Amino acid sequence: MTSKKYILEMFPYPSGNIHMGHVRNYVIGDINARYHKLKGDDVIHPMGWDAFGLPAENAAIQFNTHPQDWTMKNIQNMKDQLQKLDLDLNWDRELATCNQDYYRYQQELFIDFYNADLAYKKDALVNWDPVDQTVLANEQVIDGKGWRTGAKVEKKNLSQWFFRITNYADELLNDLDKLKLWPEKVKTMQRNWIGKSIGAEIKFKIHENSDYLNIFTTRPDTIYGATFIAVSINHPIVKKSLDEKLISKIKKEFGEIDNDKDKIGFQMPIHCDHPIIDKKIPVFIANFVLDTYGEGAIFGCPAHDERDYEFAKKYSLPIIKVIECKDESLPYNGDGVVINSPLLDGLKKDNAIKEIIKIFKKDNIGKEKINYKIRDWGVSRQRYWGCPIPAIYYEDGTYRVLDKEELPVILPYDVNLKGKGNALLNMEDWRKIVCPKTNKVAYRETDTLDTFVDSSWYYIRFLDNKLEKPFNAEKVNKLLPVDKYIGGIEHAILHLLYSRFFMKALRDIYDLKVDEPFKQLFTQGMITHKTYRTEKNEWVMPKEVISKDKKLLRIHTKELIEEGPSEKMSKSKKNVIEPDEILDSYGIDATRIFMISDSPPDRELEWTDEGIQSSKNLVNRIERYFLKEKTVISTETEKKVEKFIYDIEKNILEFSLNKCVADIYTLFNYLEKNQIYLYDSNLSKKILICLFPVLPRLSKKISTSLFKSEKLGNWPEVNDELLVENKINLPIQVQGKLVTTFETVKGYEEKDVLKSIYQLDKIKNKIENKKILRIINVQDKIINIIIK
RNA sequence: GGCCUCGUGCUGGAAUUGGUAGACAGUCUGGACUUAAAAUCCAGUGGGAUUUAUUCCCGUGGCGGUUCGAGUCCGCCCGAGGCUACCA
Numbered sequence: 001m002t003s004k005k006y007i008l009e010m011f012p013y014p015s016g017n018i019h020m021g022h023v024r025n026y027v028i029g030d031i032n033a034r035y036h037k038l039k040g041d042d043v044i045h046p047m048g049w050d051a052f053g054l055p056a057e058n059a060a061i062q063f064n065t066h067p068q069d070w071t072m073k074n075i076q077n078m079k080d081q082l083q084k085l086d087l088d089l090n091w092d093r094e095l096a097t098c099n100q101d102y103y104r105y106q107q108e109l110f111i112d113f114y115n116a117d118l119a120y121k122k123d124a125l126v127n128w129d130p131v132d133q134t135v136l137a138n139e140q141v142i143d144g145k146g147w148r149t150g151a152k153v154e155k156k157n158l159s160q161w162f163f164r165i166t167n168y169a170d171e172l173l174n175d176l177d178k179l180k181l182w183p184e185k186v187k188t189m190q191r192n193w194i195g196k197s198i199g200a201e202i203k204f205k206i207h208e209n210s211d212y213l214n215i216f217t218t219r220p221d222t223i224y225g226a227t228f229i230a231v232s233i234n235h236p237i238v239k240k241s242l243d244e245k246l247i248s249k250i251k252k253e254f255g256e257i258d259n260d261k262d263k264i265g266f267q268m269p270i271h272c273d274h275p276i277i278d279k280k281i282p283v284f285i286a287n288f289v290l291d292t293y294g295e296g297a298i299f300g301c302p303a304h305d306e307r308d309y310e311f312a313k314k315y316s317l318p319i320i321k322v323i324e325c326k327d328e329s330l331p332y333n334g335d336g337v338v339i340n341s342p343l344l345d346g347l348k349k350d351n352a353i354k355e356i357i358k359i360f361k362k363d364n365i366g367k368e369k370i371n372y373k374i375r376d377w378g379v380s381r382q383r384y385w386g387c388p389i390p391a392i393y394y395e396d397g398t399y400r401v402l403d404k405e406e407l408p409v410i411l412p413y414d415v416n417l418k419g420k421g422n423a424l425l426n427m428e429d430w431r432k433i434v435c436p437k438t439n440k441v442a443y444r445e446t447d448t449l450d451t452f453v454d455s456s457w458y459y460i461r462f463l464d465n466k467l468e469k470p471f472n473a474e475k476v477n478k479l480l481p482v483d484k485y486i487g488g489i490e491h492a493i494l495h496l497l498y499s500r501f502f503m504k505a506l507r508d509i510y511d512l513k514v515d516e517p518f519k520q521l522f523t524q525g526m527i528t529h530k531t532y533r534t535e536k537n538e539w540v541m542p543k544e545v546i547s548k549d550k551k552l553l554r555i556h557t558k559e560l561i562e563e564g565p566s567e568k569m570s571k572s573k574k575n576v577i578e579p580d581e582i583l584d585s586y587g588i589d590a591t592r593i594f595m596i597s598d599s600p601p602d603r604e605l606e607w608t609d610e611g612i613q614s615s616k617n618l619v620n621r622i623e624r625y626f627l628k629e630k631t632v633i634s635t636e637t638e639k640k641v642e643k644f645i646y647d648i649e650k651n652i653l654e655f656s657l658n659k660c661v662a663d664i665y666t667l668f669n670y671l672e673k674n675q676i677y678l679y680d681s682n683l684s685k686k687i688l689i690c691l692f693p694v695l696p697r698l699s700k701k702i703s704t705s706l707f708k709s710e711k712l713g714n715w716p717e718v719n720d721e722l723l724v725e726n727k728i729n730l731p732i733q734v735q736g737k738l739v740t741t742f743e744t745v746k747g748y749e750e751k752d753v754l755k756s757i758y759q760l761d762k763i764k765n766k767i768e769n770k771k772i773l774r775i776i777n778v779q780d781k782i783i784n785i786i787i788k
Numbered sequence: 789g790g791c792c793u794c795g796u797g798c799u800g801g802a803a804u805u806g807g808u809a810g811a812c813a814g815u816c817u818g819g820a821c822u823u824a825a826a827a828u829c830c831a832g833u834g835g836g837a838u839u840u841a842u843u844c845c846c847g848u849g850g851c852g853g854u855u856c857g858a859g860u861c862c863g864c865c866c867g868a869g870g871c872u873a874c875c876a
Contacts, residue, residue: 188792189871197875217876230876261874293875300876306789307874373875492871598800598813606800610814617827618813624828658801662812669812731808736857738808740842762842776856782807784856 005036006044006479008459010487010495013050014074014096018081020527020569021488023579024605027595028524028657029486030087034693035652037088038715044479046093046462047082049075052103052386053451061417067385068413071098081580086588086697095465097454102461103387104408105470106453110390112509114401118164121399124378125234125291128156133421134382135160161389161447162376165501169194169372172500181520183602186492193493195373200357202366204229204272204299206237207280213237213272216294216371220360221352224341225301225322227312229272229283230265232291237283241268254287263288263311275365276343286311294371306331323349377498379450384415384423386448392435393443406436409444422446455495456502459485459517477513485518488526496521522655525603529575531564539574543581566606577607589695590616596657596694618665619698622691625668626702630679635722637676640667641683642722648690649715660694680706686716732757733784734766742783750777757783 009029012022033045049071056067063070075096082089095102113119127136131149135158145152165172173194176187199218206213213229231237233251242250250266257264265284272281281299288307289298302312302319309331312319322340325332338344343359344352360366380389388409390402402409412430415423424430424446435442459482463475480503496518503517532540534554544555552561569576582591593615599605644667651659667687671678678684685703689712692699700710729741730753740762744753754775757763763785770787777783 183793185792185870192791192872195875199876215876219876263874288874288876290875298876305876307876310874371875489870600801603801608800608814611800614814620827659812662802665812729808733807733857736807736855741808774856778807778857782857784807786856 003041004044004479005033005041005484006459006482007033007036007484008044008046008462008482008486010485010491011048011050011455011458012078013053013055014071014078015055016074016077018078018085018579020577020579020582020607023085023591024527024595024601025486025488025524026082026085026087027592028522028601028655029484030089031592031596031652031657031660031693032484032486033088034696035649035715038689038692040714044093044462045089046465047087047089047091048094048458048462049078049096049098050451050455050458051075051096051098052448052454054383054385057383057385057417066413067417068098071096084580084583084588085591088696093462093465095458095461097387097451097458098385100408100410101466102458103411103454105461106387106449106457107390107402107407107409108404108470109457109506110449111401111404111407113163113505116505116509118167118505118509119161119379119401120164121159121161123157124160124162125155126158126160126378128154128158130154135378135380158380160378160380161391161449162378163453163501163505165377165498166372166374168501168504169196169374171504172374172497175500175516179516179519179521182518183489183521183523186489186496186521186523189492190497193374193497197371197373199369199371200353200360200366201295201369202275202299202360204275206283207271207273208269211237211240213283213297214295215297215299216369217299219301219304219353220356220366221338221341221344221347221349222301222304222322223276223299223356224344225303225320226274226281226299227302227318227320228281228300228308228315230286230289230298230300230311231283232289232296233285233287234291235285235289235296237270237297238268238285241270250285257287263307263314265311265315267315275360275363282317284311284315292375293373303330304333306333377450377501379453380447381450382422382425382446383448384411384417386451387411387454388424389445389447389449391445392433393445394435394438394440395442399445400435400437400442411448424448452494452498456498457506459499460506473510473512480514481516481519484520484522486522486524489523492523522602524601525599525605526568527605527607528566529569529577529607530566531573531575532561533564534559534561539572541574542577569607582612586612586616587619587697589619589698592694592696593618593661597661598658601655601657618661619695622664622668622695622698623702625672625677626679626684626706628677628679630681631675631677633676633678633681633683637671637674637678638683639722639725640670641686642719645686645690645716646718646723649718652693657694664691664694685712688712689714689716728780730780731782732763733782734763735786736784739763739766746780748780750775750779750783753783 007029009025029045033043036043051071056071059065059070060067097103110119129136129149129151131151136153173191173196176190179187197218199216200220202215202217202220202223204213204215233247233254238247254264263286265286268283268285270283272283274281288311289296300308300311300317302308302317303321304323309319311317319330320340321330322338323332323336324339325336335349338347338352344355347355357366357368388411390407390409391399392402393399412427415427417423419426431443431446433442433444434440460471460476460480463479464472499517503514506512507514529542532542532545532552534540540554540561545552545561546555552563553559554561567573567575590612594612595605597615598611644663647663648660651657651663678687684706688699688703703712704710726745728744728746730744731738732740732742740760742753742757767785767787772785773788774786775783776786
């Protein structure tokens with residue numbers, strides 16, 4: 001029975017050239033795709049381009065070109081390089097996210113999301129790069145500075161589009177358990193990112209007026225220990241209580257601290273009533289309270305929280321112990337018996353939490369609450385080179401999301417990128433339209449979508465890349481999830497979480513039957529290389545380094561070179577190996593072998609000259625082997641070949657590709673050592689088929705010369721009978737320690753074996769004059785003799 | 789600080805998932821071939837001891853435990869890497 005196999009590698013950003021990391025990624029996928037084809041499966045193995053994004057704009061400015069031209073040129077170049085690698089890809093499925101026939105359907109999806117209330121617009125504090133005049137994503141802010149400009153990032157209140165990923169927080173979390181074929185590490189990272197905490201929401205009444213302050217806590221059991229309230233500077237209560245001038249002064253002070261772990265606060269002219277005890281507690285604005293988590297307000301319990309403790313010490317606030325512990329161990333945030341809390345005394349943490357929530361509920365001052373760390377996904381980007389958001393604004397400030405009939409909103413080509421900020425803002429002709437529905441003047445949205453939106457659904461578009469709808473629901477139901485998705489761990493959270501969200505959202509909008517986009521995720525390791533630098537601390541490319549008299553020298557200048565540790569290949573350290581050059585010198589097969597030998601594919605692979613050379617030697621050796629004249633073939637040889645088929649298949653399926661290489665060596669070591677040559681026998685056919693996924697060129701070449709055909713048929717069925725090895729070397733232990741092995745056959749009679757081994761000198765020596773207490777015979781595996 | 793992953797020869801790594809530790813490869817050493825180098829082929833390559841053998845002992849970061857038996861399971865400790873970081 002044939003089945004479908006959708007094998008996908010994360011599509012590349014067209015930066016200009018394929019690098020070794022890509023090669024490793026695609027070789028791993030390609031071996032799988034080729035194997036499944038040989039098994040007779042319907043294999044989908046597409047390739048495309050994650051083609052929108054800021055680097056294109058930067059390059060356009062730098063090289064005086066256009067992002068589109070730059071991107072298209074890169075795509076062509078990289079496609080040529082991929083084709084040189086001879087990967088078995090479905091090029092007819094190719095897509096590029098910057099093409100109209102992709103992004104116009106993304107605009108449709110945006111409208112779907114909007115209509116389903118999964119896309120919305122709101123004012124939000126965003127990271128604003130004052131030099132580039134653009135919003136930056138959180139991950140583009142490094143140590144509070146813009147990654148490109150190095151300018152200190154400001155918080156700015158802007159109206160932004162969001163996707164309601166928080167609607168799916170619980171499902172995204174729970175469904176991780178269903179993803180049995182995902183690395184545990186990635187799932188953990190996603191769990192942490194979603195950050196579900198169970199606790200309580202408590203209403204604190206403001207003493208001076210009738211307002212309330214909501215506070216989220218995971219430790220309501222410590223409520224008696226609350227001695228202050230702290231809120232974020234952006235909390236609405238701040239605006240109500242203080243004037244603008246003072247607020248900006250505090251903001252400035254907060255911004256000026258050197259160590260951002262230092263805690264400072266400002267006491268507000270208001271207080272809160274403690275919800276249980278009859279007392280007032282002060283309210284502070286504190287720099288350590290996050291406005292993006294919980295309610296942006298906390299109650300401080302200094303005795304049982306490190307941050308609150310530090311803050312209380314600094315501002316001489318009372319510290320009340322409510323969990324039993326030694327005074328020296330304060331702040332103590334562990335479990336324990338509640339004290340100094342009349343309604344909770346004697347209870348342990350869990351019970352105390354339950355009890356206090358009961359009391360809160362009864363008095364209507366609080367309830368249990370689940371809080372998530374994950375925020376809604378801000379998708380607006382003030383950049384030109386992205387998918388235009390299909391919305392328009394009227395002069396009165398109202399806006400309308402377009403209807404699908406009004407699509408596409410095409411990204412204009414003639415822009416001036418030299419100005420500051422989003423080039424679309426200056427495109428008056430493009431921006432200004434007359435709304436066909438109202439006949440009113442309107443302006444197009446100039447923000448474009450985060451490029452992570454582009455990559456959140458491309459795996460669906462591949463199934464029908466020319467369809468005049470975003471996707472074909474029937475095909476999605478039939479062909480998704482992707483069976484094997486291969487890529488770098490750096491996408492563990494963002495891309496993979498966004499894609500999971502998209503799949504679930506689309507499922508709900510279109511009534512699809514798919515819950516998760518990727519059934520199996522395989523994260524390949526990076527490729528490392530030694531680093532080299534001159535005494536002047538200049539990085540030097542490996543190909544410029546030669547070894548002479550045990551010293552490393554730079555080829556042309558003869559400068560002395562110092563060798564550094566192996567690190568991820570990077571342009572900045574120049575420790576890169578160019579795939580093109582390797583392919584030219586060693587060929588595709590040797591490159592493929594090296595990509596999977598030595599290290600398991602999910603771990604680092606260190607590039608070495610010896611490694612690639614010995615891979616080439618293996619390829620040559622196999623080619624030479626098949627030139628030798630045929631010899632007599634024994635059953636034992638048949639068995640070895642059968643074992644090879646079984647092992648290599650198992651190892652391909654388990655992504656243990658390094659072991660596939662070992663299987664190949666083991667087989668040819670056996671054949672050559674015993675001078676068994678198979679030439680044009682049936683066994684050769686089987687071997688060549690099994691070599692094909694790993695060494696396609698070589699396998700084809702030998703097949704053609706021996707059998708006059710490139711294709712030798714499907715993956716061979718493993719003959720189980722030949723796999724069973726009857727003869728075994730049974731390990732014999734005395735007192736659990738190996739003494740010798742005994743050659744016998746499977747299914748031996750225990751007493752016969754014992755009789756024979758008692759005659760062996762080694763055993764005799766050990767058990768002479770001793771009493772045999774017990775014989776442990778694990779049939780066909782081991783015999784252990786226990787003596788006294 | 790929190791969470792996760794992982795500690796096996798000189799190196800990358802195997803080990804049927806609790807049953808012969810070190811497969812396979814690289815490196816290095818010696819030998820064959822060669823005018824020479826590369827390639828190729830042969831032998832050796834965890835540590836130690838000795839009577840040099842079809843020998844013995846030790847050995848999977850450390851200590852302890854479970855078991856007839858532990859690289860594998862459990863507890864504590866040490867170390868490395870990754871992610872995340874004032875998440876209330």
